Amino acid sequence: MDFELNETQKSVQKIMREFTEREVAPLAEEIDRKQEIPPELMKKLADIGYFGMRYPEEYGGTNLDTVAECVAIEELAKGSLSVAFAGTMQAFQCTDFIYLFGSEEQKQEWLVPAVKGEKYGAFCLTEPGGGSDLSILKTTVKVEEDSCIINGTKTFVTNGPVADWYITAVMAVKEKGFWGIDFIVVPKGTPGLLIGKNIPKSGLRGVKNCELMYDDCKVPLKNALAGVGEGKGGAYLQGILAEIRLITGALGLGLTRAALDVAMDYAGERVAFGQPISRWQGIAFKIATIATELEAAKTFLYYGAWLMDKKIKEVGTVKGRMDPQVVKISSMAKNFACELAQRAVDEAMRIHGGYSMSEEMPVNRLWRDAGGLLWGGGTTEINNLVIVRELYRERKRK
Numbered sequence: 001m002d003f004e005l006n007e008t009q010k011s012v013q014k015i016m017r018e019f020t021e022r023e024v025a026p027l028a029e030e031i032d033r034k035q036e037i038p039p040e041l042m043k044k045l046a047d048i049g050y051f052g053m054r055y056p057e058e059y060g061g062t063n064l065d066t067v068a069e070c071v072a073i074e075e076l077a078k079g080s081l082s083v084a085f086a087g088t089m090q091a092f093q094c095t096d097f098i099y100l101f102g103s104e105e106q107k108q109e110w111l112v113p114a115v116k117g118e119k120y121g122a123f124c125l126t127e128p129g130g131g132s133d134l135s136i137l138k139t140t141v142k143v144e145e146d147s148c149i150i151n152g153t154k155t156f157v158t159n160g161p162v163a164d165w166y167i168t169a170v171m172a173v174k175e176k177g178f179w180g181i182d183f184i185v186v187p188k189g190t191p192g193l194l195i196g197k198n199i200p201k202s203g204l205r206g207v208k209n210c211e212l213m214y215d216d217c218k219v220p221l222k223n224a225l226a227g228v229g230e231g232k233g234g235a236y237l238q239g240i241l242a243e244i245r246l247i248t249g250a251l252g253l254g255l256t257r258a259a260l261d262v263a264m265d266y267a268g269e270r271v272a273f274g275q276p277i278s279r280w281q282g283i284a285f286k287i288a289t290i291a292t293e294l295e296a297a298k299t300f301l302y303y304g305a306w307l308m309d310k311k312i313k314e315v316g317t318v319k320g321r322m323d324p325q326v327v328k329i330s331s332m333a334k335n336f337a338c339e340l341a342q343r344a345v346d347e348a349m350r351i352h353g354g355y356s357m358s359e360e361m362p363v364n365r366l367w368r369d370a371g372g373l374l375w376g377g378g379t380t381e382i383n384n385l386v387i388v389r390e391l392y393r394e395r396k397r398k
C-alpha cells in the first residue's frame, strides 16, 4: 500500500494551493457579496490549465489522473466553493461528456475552446418536476430530416447565464425511461432557446444558475451526442456519474478544511471563563472530531479516485468509470465527504457563537455554501440507493 501522492500529483497540489491562496481566497468574500465570479479569474483558471487537466494534449490538456484532479479541486474549494463549483462544471462535468462521448468534430467545436476558457458549457438535466428521477424527464425531441426540435424546461443550470452551449438531456424514447434519454448540444443564440435570470441562492452565490426554456428550439442533428433514439444517452450518463461523485466529494473535503481552519482560528483567540475556548473540552472535542473525520474522508475519497484510475488502466476509460466497485465506493465517498462538510460547518458555526450569524464572518459563507454539495452528483438518499443496489449485486456475483 502506498498512501503518498506521486510527484505529478504533489506538483498539482502545490500549484493549486499557491494559486488559491494568491488569486482566489482573497476574493472569496467579495464574490459572495457581489454574487459574481470575475470573468478574469475564470480565465486565470484556464491559463493555469485547470480546465484541461483531464484531457490529452491534443485537446489542449495535460492528461492528469483522477487523483490529481481531486487534489486540484480540493485545494480550490478550500479558497472558494463558488469558484470551485463553477470551475469544476467547466473543467469536468460538461467537457468530460464531450470528451468521452463526442465525435472528433464535436470535440474540436466545443471541448477545445472550453479548455482554453474561450467558451463556457453547461449541463442541463434537472427539470422543474425533479432532478433525482430522470426516468420522467419531460423535455422532448422530434427529429425532422437533419434537425432536432426540442421543447421543455430545465432548471438550476450551473453557469447557465454565462454559458455558450448547453448539453441538454431530452427524453427521446419515453417508454424506455432513463435508457430513453439522449443528449444534444444547444448553442446560445439558437432561436427558441430562452435563458432565464440568475436564480438567487442562499449559498454558492458566486455561481450563476438559471432556468432554460426550449420552445420549438431547432438544432442540427449533428449536435446530438451519438444520435437520437438509439438508447445510448442513459449509458453515457452512467459513465460519468462515478467521476462526478468523486469530484463533488473533493469539493466537500476543501470546504471541510476551510471550516476547520476558521473554527481553529476563532477558538484559539476567543476567550471565555479566563482561557481561549479551544482549551475547553466541549470545544476541543468538536475540533478533534472534525479533524479526525476529515482524515478519514480524505483517505476514503482518494482511495476511490485511485481505484477509478486503476480500473481505467485495466479496462478502459469509460468502463473503468462504470466498474461496480468504483460506482459503490464513489457513492459512499461522496456521501461521507459531503455529509461531513455539513457537520463541519455546523460545528464551526457553534464555535463562533452569535457572530456566526453575521454575513461578515467567513464561517457564515461556508455554512451557506455547504448546502450546495448535497445536490450535485446525486443526493445522499439517491447515492445510498446506489450503494445498496451494488451491495446486493455483489452478493449475487459471489
Ligand SMILES: Cc1cc2nc3c(=O)[nH]c(=O)nc-3n(C[C@H](O)[C@H](O)[C@H](O)COP(=O)(O)OP(=O)(O)OC[C@H]3O[C@@H](n4cnc5c(N)ncnc54)[C@H](O)[C@@H]3O)c2cc1C
Binding pocket: 123, 124, 125, 126, 129, 130, 131, 132, 133, 155, 156, 157, 158, 159, 204, 209, 372, 375, 376, 377, 378, 379, 380, 381, 382
Ligand atoms: C447549486 C446547485 C447547482 C445545480 N446545478 C445543476 C446543473 O448544472 N445541472 C442540472 O441538471 N441540475 C443542477 N442542479 C440540480 C440538482 O442536480 C438537483 O437539485 C438534484 O438532482 C436533486 O433534484 P431535486 O432538487 O429536484 O430533488 P428531488 O429529486 O425532487 O428530491 C427531493 C428530495 O427527495 C429525495 N428523494 C428523491 N427520490 C428518493 C427516493 N427514491 N428515495 C429516497 N429519497 C428520495 C431526494 O434525495 C431529496 O432529498 C443544481 C442544484 C443546485 C442546488
